[in-house]
Amino acid sequence: MPGTYQYFHEIDFEYHTHSFGAISHCDPRFAPSQALSIDETKRTLLALMKTYAATMKDLRAETWIAHGTLLGWHWNQKFLPWDNDIDVQMSVETLAGLVPHNMSEYHYPVSGDNEPRTYLLDINPHYTISSTRDVANKIDGRWIDITNGKYIDITAVHVSHKKCEDTPFNQGVFFSKDGHDYGSDDLFPLQEESFEGISVKVPYDSAKILAREYGKKSLTNARFHWQVITVALHFKLDLTMSRHRFNKASNLWEPE
Template identity: 45%
Template sequence: MPWDSDIDVQMSVSTVHYLASYYNMTIHRYQARDYMLEINPKYTDGSFEDKLNVIDGRWIDIQTGLFIDITAIRPKKGVKGVVVSKDKQEAKIKDLFPLRDSLFEGHSVKVPYNYAKMLSEDYGNKALTKTEFAGHKFNATSMEWEKLE
């Protein structure tokens, strides 16, 4: 999305723990580029109090500095079947899994099982059909958002 400067992913806190234990601060080469995995040492703190540490990790392109934010989701205390991240985003496990295969900007990705319901709940029903937003128009032929002149 041209108006959003980064990409965000969520994963279970147990997966973030695994990455922190074995791969934190390591460099990975992919298609002739280097990426560093950086896990925030505060990823284990699931409280909502520290608003400066809601990002639990990042995949960083060493050449450009661009990054993908990683946030951990963990079971919500006292609520069965719901997970929550430190920025208070909640999801029902039955809406997340099983993940579906999809395409994002030409790349294979996994998306939540009930993505349409989740997007409607977070952004309203028009989020799924609106073709103009933030000074851009969606081109259905190229499947891209283009800046309005």
């Protein structure tokens, strides 16, 4: 979109495992030179979720989990074992209320660490632009672990007051700049739930939202697999696959 620039960036490391996605979603300002281990990535994600929820509660900022994080909650209130990022949403009015805290650092103890970790609340200066044509700035904020650059994506939800090119949804419908739209009854009233033992909020009709985003089978299909083909030097192809099956007895996704 003319007059804007991409504020947030990320660094991707190579796919190097058959059981986990790319160790990506690291802010290049704080990313290590090599990818984190799978165990450290999962430990970091859990700490990110705990500290984000605690900080938003202290700041009285209403927020809810979204996308793949919400899908993990739907199945067993845990992260999907192949997922390596966290997505949350909030209203654009709530995000605006966080601007006085922009670039603030927060310190929290993390299990297994000798020293508290530092977390940064970083708000995209383009968050006020509601146009879906601003494709370079779909993410409106980040909660970043500056130890390793892993972060939570924060996306603002806007109300479409009229139908036009920049906000192409009907009046009374909520939308985000990443192309998702929601009815008021889809989101509100938010529900108090638990995710990884952490108190979070989820949309009122999460099943409807997930079915639209990932398809109805995503709510019932107990088998999951993905594959990625990477092209190395000299055009050598490398196929990476991950297969999981949901065990109803253990209530866990387990590798096949």
